[in-house]
Amino acid sequence: MDGTVYLDYAATSAVRPEAVIEAVAAYLRDVGATPGRAGHRRSVEAGRVVLRCRRALAELFGIAGDPGRVTFQPSTTQALNVALRGVLRPGDRVVRTAYDHNAIRRPVAALRAHGVRETVLSGSRAGGIDPDEAARALAGDGAPARLLVLPHASSVLGTVLPVAELAALARERGTLVLLDAAQSAGHLPVRVDELGVDLLAFAGHKGLLGPQGTAGLWVREGVEVEPLLLGGTGGDSSPEGMPAALPDRLEAGTLNGPGIAGLLAGVRWLLGEGIEAVRAREVDLKARLHAGLSATPGVRVLSPAAPEGVGIVTVAAEGTGAHELARRLDREHGVLTRAGLHCAPESHGVLDTRGEGAVRFSIGWATTAAEVDRALDAVAAICAGPAGAARSGHNLQGGSPMEDTA
Ligand SMILES: Cc1ncc(COP(=O)(O)O)c(C=O)c1O
Known part of the structure; x- marks a missing residue:
């Protein structure tokens, strides 16, 4: 697009x-x-x-x-x-x-x-x-x-x-x-x-x-x-x-x-x-995304690998707040994710991320392996640099006005 x-x-x-x-x-x-x-x-x-x-x-x-x-x-x-x-x-x-x-x-x-x-x-x-x-x-x-x-x-x-x-x-x-x-x-x-x-x-x-x-x-x-x-x-x-x-x-x-x-x-x-064919593609891409994020220094993957699950991988990053990470992924790399509590605060309670929430990557029917790799490179680049918060001076707790609608 x-x-x-x-x-x-x-x-x-x-x-x-x-x-x-x-x-x-x-x-x-x-x-x-x-x-x-x-x-x-x-x-x-x-x-x-x-x-x-x-x-x-x-x-x-x-x-x-x-x-x-x-x-x-x-x-x-x-x-x-x-x-x-x-x-x-x-x-x-x-x-x-x-x-x-x-x-x-x-x-x-x-x-x-x-x-x-x-x-x-x-x-x-x-x-x-x-x-x-x-x-x-x-x-x-x-x-x-x-x-x-x-x-x-x-x-x-x-x-x-x-x-x-x-x-x-x-x-x-x-x-x-x-x-x-x-x-x-x-x-x-x-x-x-x-x-x-x-x-x-x-x-x-x-x-x-x-x-x-x-x-x-x-x-x-x-x-x-x-x-x-x-x-x-x-x-x-x-x-x-x-x-x-x-x-x-x-x-x-x-x-x-x-x-x-x-x-x-x-x-x-x-x-x-066929749902099974769509699912098979999404399962492969989720595994690629989950493995790649798990191997990225500074990233804490919160979602279990769960191959029987759906294509959602939620993470927290050391030194970079959830909203800041999502904002930089978008602004600097064109990777669109969602930060916050995802309208499910009790799930974030289970994950101990109820404060600022986390960043959710979710794949769909049109996602490609190249897109997953681009997202992984973007996360790696952000996490390798100085903490986004310290550099940009953004308020990590404030969130964006659109943080949490779905
Ligand atoms: C599990 C779950 N239930 C309900 C909803 C609400 O859906 P809608 O935004 O279509 O009202 C969502 C939306 O993200 C959801 O993830």
Whole structure:
């Protein structure tokens, strides 16, 4: 693209396949109407695009039933809010983990004020969960938890949780499972039946390569989710209440037609390539990045090598603060990373980096070995020189105004 090395795919896939860009442009140029609202041809075509995208996502996630249970949401954050607030009631207990993004931690904290209790499973530097601790937390004192929330992959460590095993523990106790697949969808196989989850929140704009403003929530047949937003759905307009059936029940307001058209192209691209092929490339590149950073004097690699994980490697550098390192990587070398707490302060607590956070390198579908090598050379050059802080006089604790959004 612009000569930079983009290594912030965990925030969003800023580099997208041409087919995605073309699909957004084609939708805006040739369709442009509101999906599911009017009966005219443009609106009908818009509705077809949306349905094709639900079907493509159902294929990707191994959803055998009604693709209409794949609902579109404007962000993973909203998908998680819909699930948490739509399932949990006063008196319920939710079990979550120390690896959670603020998109889980904050809604759960707000629900505590409404009588929802939470149990947080401890994290470790290796990125695992103790199954005995999980079993005890799920069982409670004779009152099993209503919901287990798991991040499939950690946005800070890049490690992957054993979702199928933990979900089986939950199922034995009648506990529903909500999976946050923001960091795994498009990078790992995510198949709802193999994993045994009941609700799946996913980002459209990260591994699925769609535009920002796309995400979704799938709800298993038989699971009730109260709507978070109330409003127009296009059909069944007379009643005051929201329609009973999905997807309309959870999709008040005009859908993001151009975004969904782009997401459809992204998911089709992934289905065409095959997740396993995309994954094999990312695993090799992550190993190269992890080994190279581990061998760089002055760099402390915080993420485990975790070949079964996703393409995230988070580091701290001796003598150079996280924000300073990311700033110099960008300004001096055109290498784009993300510094800070990555909206997951508890994970940084586990890593002892809760103060200023750390620098996250994250790879994606378009990353090349040459780009990884350029990033490694850049880190080595910065770490070999006098400490950036001392040289530039920058305030290492202040951070940038954009430090911490994903
Ligand atoms: C694990 C995880 N969950 C949720 C989110 C929130 O996603 P979004 O920015 O699409 O709302 C992110 C974003 O980085 C994430 O990494």
